Amino acid sequence: MTEDGLPALTVSQVSVSFGGVAALTDVNLVVWPGTVTGLIGPNGAGKTTLFNVISGLQEADRGTVHFFDTDMTGMKPYRRARLGLARTFQLLELFGTLTAGENVQVGLDSTVKWWQWGHFRQAFSRSRDPLPAGDAPAGSGGAGGSEAPAVSPGDRLLAEVGLAGKSEEQANAMPTGLARNVELARGLAIGPRLLLLDEPGSGLDEDESRALGALLVRLASNGMAVLLVEHDMSLVMGICDKIDVLDFGHVIATGTPEEIRSHPAVQAAYLGAGSTDDAHSRDVAP
């Protein structure tokens, strides 16, 4: 069956509760290939729980999760990743005692089976390249620059997320902002078709945030589906094609950034019902 015309991700009627507390209630969500979808909501709205359900770290009480035409419900996390689903975490989940380069390399070599000889080769030389050739940043020496010296896919990915020259740094010694980018590069290393990003902008300054936005747009333009949880509204409003808003485990609004910005339910969720305080409206507006 062809996957053309199918959403990359379809979440249907997903509910999760912890004890008596409903974290998600009948959540529906669609993410299309070639788009950046924003998932926003106040703290405790259920965004990370939904990410955990999608990536297989949390079992849903009911509902289904489809990746293109494959039903992923009940599938183990590593199998979902093998289908082409990558994610980052709100609280860093790095391979802390490995270097930044090794973190990425683990992702690049994730398809090498344990009995294969590739385990004992310098894997940099044989890794598949997850980024299209034209995506190499200027000066990174990627596949796009014929004059530049050859650079490994791992280094190229690190350069792509702004970590050129940081390959040998131990990951747990890096500042949070840079460490988040290592997570992102590691996610890209598995060559995903769907990328879940849980607050990738936290810890980044304005320039870094802008570069991140540009990268996500470029990835989407190459056909990748991106689902972005982010509190930096200027980033979300600036790059997302569609935004879903979660509040108390319910999807309360879906639409374009413009529609979401003026949606009364979203205003109420962020500001409290009936509030018109302009000073606070900056939380939603870019």
Add this chain to the structure above:
Amino acid sequence: MTSFLQYTIFGVILGAGFAVAATGLVVTYTTSGVFNFAHGAVGMIAAFGYWELVANHHVPVVWALVIILAVGAPIAGALVERVLMRHLHGASAERPIMVTLGLLVILTGVATIVWTPSRQYELNPIVSGSFRLASINLQYQQVLTIGIAIVLVIGLRFLFSSTRTGVGLRAVVDDPSLLAMSGASPDAMSQYGWILGFIMAALAGVLLALTQEQTGISIVAMTLLVVNGYAAAIVGRLKNIPVTFIAAIVIGLAEDYIIYYLLPHLSQSLNSDITLALPMVFLFIALVMLPSVRLRAVGRLSTVRVPRMPNGKESLVGGAVFIGLAVVASLVLSGVMIKGTDLLNLGGEIMALGIVGLSLVLLTGYSGQVSLCQFSFMGIGAFLMGKIAGGGSLLGLLAAALICAALGALVALPTLRLRSLYFALATFAFADAVNQGFFQDSRVFGAGLNVGRIVLPGLSFGGNRAEFLLVSVVFVLLALLVLLIRRSLFGRRLVAMNDSPAAYATVGLNPAVTKVAAFAIAAAMAGVAGGLYATVNQTIGSSDFDFFSGIIFVLFVTVWSIRTVSGAFLAAVTYVVLTTYWSKGLGLVAGAGIILIGRAANGVIGIDRVSTLLPLPWVRRAARSGGGGAPANSGALPIGGEARVAG
């Protein structure tokens, strides 16, 4: 029917003793997040203390109990929390395991020095007299045990669910800083938890010792008797006291029924093997029946700075230098004896044990899986070496590697879905079950199994020098293999899986496959080590692969550095030298070492600051004032780049 009723009542009494032990474990775990491997040893010391006071010094029973339960146990619990445990909050899972194992070997080491290990000690009951119930003679002591267990379970349930102190005790594990903001002292709460746990361990020790009136108590049997409580605590998931109580009663009944109904139909030797192995079998079954742990994103980043990995060239040069030194040693030490021991033989033992250390570097150092059963695989390897092809054949060595690898995979398969603590407990159970059920069987090693030296076409290793060089070369080759593995993709995967299992799975890697592969390779290495150890000594017995010795060796590797090849070698040197010349101090040195070094993730080899070595408040203050020192409770180690060491 009468006998069934009798066995049932006795089973309930035994189970009540297990329940006291198990709930003590649950209390410690609930209030500290630490599984106290020394729980049984604390109970053993209390039981022997009771004997010492009542039988030896004729102290009245009530005063003896007051001294043990109201003075000794609380002080010991408070001290252990303050000196050993407080620094471990937030540390990686294997460090509390190692520190409580250190306490276990220290306590058994002290007991071995104070009391006679081979003697059975008989205890006076707390209350005397008996009565008849439905034609069964019941002692008041037995009724007291059941009564204490029931009161404790109800009391603890009430404490943890309905009192402010109980909630505080539970909260200190989840978030000490949040607890502090509510006005309670996390340190005090944690200390109360350890005090309570020690009192319950001591009470369980005394009560269980009193159920052994027919045989009396011995140091090892008493320590392991409390292990029955481990299984019950695991069934209660280390948090549910009522379920733990019921599980303990069921285990008490099962043990009694097996002993009285099943064992009389088996041979005498098998009978005692099974009796001794039962606690560990129950523990293993309880672990296997646990539901799979769900991968969770915990967001806690490992803060350990790892030792620098030598590159391929450095490894080869290091290996060549090591072999060169071994050749020199073989020339200088040939024929040299110290206290009746041939030093080249000693060297051969060191190299063989060093290979076991290498297996731990791979398994625990790289992948974070704490294995306490490497000596079991070593013993099995030695046994196969002695039995296959007449002994001393390369076939035996090959069989040792392959069969141990298969066994390792079999042990890992049912337990790899568990958290690291439970995995360590499973290897703990396996090690003791193999020791009691196989090694101690007179048909396995007998008075000593003879193993010939390896003979290859045109090459004989009959002499001590040739044998020493052979084992040294194998050690170097396997050390190079371990370093090669670490530098390979498989090695990166081992470390990655250890650092973040959740992230590991979300890049498309199956942790189960990696874990089984690592465990099988490490088991094969330990099997080869056993085979070589057998050819060095030429006669081997069950005491060579003793359960406690295996734990002590793991501690030595951790003390020196479980992440480096050098650590494995130095641990082997320490272990073999102490075993040969001061075996009584073996446990004490290992335990003291691990307690001193408990905070240093990279062991002695990775230390660069005195404050890391000595977790004493004034030393740490001095270090901080000098701009150094780790955050008080971060579990992080201030090991900077300059401290990076070659593996």
